[in-house]
Amino acid sequence: MPARAGAALRDAFLSALVALGLFGVLIGLKTESGPGSLVLVARPWAVVIAVGLVFAGRLALLAWRGWRPAGTPSPRRLVAVGGRIGRVLAPLLLAFALSLPFYAGRYWMDLGILVLTYVMLGWGLNIVVGLAGLLDLGYVAFYAVGAYSYALLAQTFGLGFWTCLPLAGLLAACWGVMLGFPVLRLRGDYLAIVTLAFGEIIRIVLLNWVSLTNGPNGISGIPRPTLFGLTFSMGGGPGTVSHFFGVEPDISQRVIFLYYVILGLALLTNWVSLRLRRLPLGRAWEALREDEIACRALGINVTTTKLTAFAIGACFGGFAGAFFATRQAFISPESFTFMESAMVLAIVVLGGLGSQLGVALAALIMIGGSELFRDFAEYRMLVFGGALVAMMILRPRGLVSGRTPSVSLGTAKQISPDLIAQGRG
Amino acid sequence: MPAPLMPASLLEVRDLTMRFGGLTAVSSLSFAVRAGEITAVIGPNGAGKTTVFNCITGFYRPTAGGIALSPPGGGTLALERMPGHRIARRARVARTFQNIRLFAGMTVLENLLVAQHNTLMPSVASGLLAVFGLSGHAHAERAAIARARFWLDAVDLAARADDPAGALPYGAQRRLEIARAMCTSPVLLCLDEPAAGLNPRESEELSTLLRRIRDGAGGEPGCSILLIEHDMGVVMRISDHIVVLDHGRKISDGSPAEVRADPAVIAAYLGDGDDDDSPATAA
Structure with missing residues (x-):
């Protein structure tokens, strides 16, 4: 035992040494704007704390590994537990989302809209990445296509939000097919790189096609959505919601309306993907993720099947984009950087590929969480990165891994994640 | 001894050649699969059996030669010109894989x-x-x-x-x-080493299953079978017709009894110094 304790101490000491090398400069020195120029402020105490934390953490980890009780739950049991929790958690989350406007203030409503937008994007991308197993790093392109479709159609032809919403989805789906045709013969990493490039191409075109998109200045004055033709204007004149219902005009009415619109859109995405999973098309997507060659041998047209996944995923991205445009009333290429694609993909991977509940939870944690940590500004990314590393160690297949069969003769059993393929494109 | 009533051939492979760069895996191979029969393709490792399968099921496009399928409904389909998923869908040729792909x-x-x-x-x-x-x-x-x-x-x-x-x-x-x-619902089922890794009892059950598939039962129409197999027990027990390949060429073709007696087959399996003057070219 003393030998093992000594080895653990040495290990922890080495970890602390590495931490010192890393944090010594990163945390130990801070630039502050002094009189005239920047000055370096040394913060030895912060380094001591960070290194101490690493030392203690490493020691605790090793201790736990050494005295781990026998019979640690197997992944299979964790999956079963996950399934049970899901049945309770999903309705609770839905009830919470539906009732939020009744007690939440303006700040929380705005945060709710933001989270729901990412939930919707996550669910849309989940069709492509989670079900069909095609790694798409340029999902933001379809988001941008949707947003610009609405903005341009509304400004050029004076069409309303509800007319443009399906058009934006359709246009995004068309772009999905256009991208899909040449690139779907690529697999895995190659597909990822090409979709990444596609996302950037769309952004750069938007940035440079000034006569159409107004370039980096963006498009402003995008019309707000209406409720059956009633606007949410602050003036309160005839034809506004407040006039029609005889209430005082209030900015929160529009926010609440927007909140319910995005909630409805997100739930539509969820419903369609859940429904598709139980239909031949969705089953073919999952089969494609599991084994493409076997699919071909069974007479499934691999290209069309992949294209439909791309198109439907893109379509929901387009819907979300149109919503984004109408909510912000201003869009510019700045909003559609690779960072957004990465964020949505991180949500899908963290939530668990193919899991609807997992994606919703991950969006809540990632977007809501990073919003809550805003006060800690400089440590926010550190916490975020730490959380990601912890997740990948503890639950490498995402928060809610495992898969519910789409059809069963007897009782459906959860399928353990180690059997499920992750798709190589 | 030919059968009294010769069944019509379902699949005709004619002069099939498959080259990978300078390597000839299959060279001008011709054989036929008759409807309602179990046809086995056997041969030593690397004889080109799986390559033939991949050509028939559209995973490879043959370098030369033709593969014609004449389904019971009439008409003839040229499989060498169809993409893989259409072979399974239109021509209704189904297959399994050597390394299981579920x-x-x-x-x-x-x-x-x-x-x-x-x-x-x-x-x-x-x-x-x-x-x-x-x-x-x-x-x-x-x-x-x-x-x-x-x-x-x-x-x-x-x-x-x-x-x-x-x-x-x-x-x-x-x-x-x-x-x-x-x-x-295939008209031709291609099995790539279905008995590999099975114990004797399981391969006995497999033989029964394959015979049942050939003859059709419970309202299912019979389905012709083309199989690659190394387990000679299974092959001799259930095959109606055997094609033997070696180095990408056909060296024998006939009923199990004929093939078993063929000196060329024995030479290929047991090795024969004089016969082996061509370099190993099969994949």
């Missing part, structure tokens, strides 16, 4: 339903309409499940219908792959 993360039943994709979803449009409960999907799904049940019973996997395919024991995975291929 959808491991999906249940046994789902595996069998994916196989019926084309009957369940005639077009993308109908697949999308089904989202809104249109296009009479529920009825088709019930029929597909009934068909899956039939094959589950046939391969003795009904009790494991809701288990993930990847969790089945090896022998059961082999049987499931055959059942999945049969769910596509």
